[in-house]
Amino acid sequence: MQPTSNFNPSHLAKSLLRRSRQGALATLMVDSGDPYCSLVNIASDVDGSPILLISRLAVHTKNVVADPRVSLMLDERAPGDPLEGARIMLLGKAEEAGTEQRKVLRRRYLNAHPSAENYADFADFSFFLIRPSGLHLVAGFGRIVDLKAEQFLTDVSDADGLLEAEQGAIDHMNADHRDALGLYATRLLAAEQADWRCTGCDPDGLDLAADGKTLRLDFPERVTSPDALRKMLVRLADEARAKPRA
Structure with a gap:
């Protein structure tokens, strides 16, 4: 199926990544490898990569530490039938932030979720960054596209x-x-x-x-x-x- 001529999938995917504040995070269970899905709050790094603030007590965090492969479902939250709105399924690997990276991720995450300041520095909470490898975009009939990371992430090399x-x-x-x-x-x-x-x-x-x-x-x-x-x-x-x- 070919996308319609007035459809810009890269632009829509970038916009969804920047506007989304919640998503469904899929990880792999530590013992069985079975899929596990949970609702998480997200923000975006400067290039658009999703930021997570998650507790080590949570099942999904234990899964990520054991196997960083994840997928993340985001949607427009449009009124009416949710299947009529645009959504993306992003693939990637989640990595825990180092000391310097954590400062940037913390700042950007708290800008998006100010209330998280109440627990962001708890000992069991950590910031993770999802490094995308690609995504699958569904935006209606004739608008289903697979994109590589370079097609939806923002180039910040000169900024x-x-x-x-x-x-x-x-x-x-x-x-x-x-x-x-x-x-x-x-x-x-x-x-x-x-x-x-x-x-x-x-x-x-x-x-x-x-x-x-x-x-x-x-x-x-x-x-x-x-x-x-x-x-x-x-x-x-x-x-x-x-x-x-x-």
Whole structure:
């Protein structure tokens, strides 16, 4: 089955990875090798790879430690029949974060799940990163595609400056420019009025959240430095202000 001509599977897969906050994690049971599935909260690393915060007391964590092969099901949570919405089944290996990596994963995860700060540093909890090898995307009739990791992960090899400045930019936008975030959401993404906040940024776009809902604002061009990010955010705010109300 060939995808329809107006379908961009890479873009949809990237968007789902960035917007998803929960998913079904499938692991392999330690003793039997039987499949085991559990509901987990997720966030995304700077390249889009899923981040997990899981307890070593949980069965799925014991499974991952014994065999890192996992799959992760994510869906759009669209109203109506859930089978009519887009979903992805991601394949990969889950690896526990080292000391330096943990700082980045912790920061990005807590931006997406602020309440997790209450237990993120408990001794039995650890951050894991799923390194994707590929995914299977289902988005309706004629829209079923297998993608390799390089087709849906964001290239960050040239964006060290942006990544170093990311948290400062997030904090600045949330503290001083909530009006602009609201304009991005309502004028550019046709979302409802809410107290939208920024939860992450990367070379491809900006992540927003409010009242349990998430949005992805794609940049028209890649952004790899703090100065380029500032200019892009000003440009998008101007475009949002100039756009008529729906």
